[in-house]
Amino acid sequence: MSGENSRHKGDVRSTRLNPQTDRKYEDYRDENELTDSGAVRRLIRRGIEAEEEDSLDKLDVDDELRERVEAVREEGESLDDAVRRLLRKGVEYHESE
Secondary structure: OOOOOHHOOOOOOOOOOOOHHHHHEEEEEEEOOOHHHHHHHHHHHHHHHHHHOOHHHHOOOOHHHHHHHHOOOOOOOOOOOHHHHHHHHHHHHHHOO
């Protein structure tokens, strides 16, 4: 270990997994040749990072499209709700053609 991890081991966390999730976890761990603790740390870190990204980050949109979405966002509407609303309208429009 290096850096901060070598000075403080941190708290231990645990959870029960249902059989399907456990199989997925074990497949992920084995495919990536990780230890149990390494796989759990990586999955937690990636999960937290994913939660911090907004919908437009996840879709990797450019700044111009982000500005357009922000311009039509309704007052009090979250960005994720605006993206869902616009996506729904786009699909409905496409289906009506």
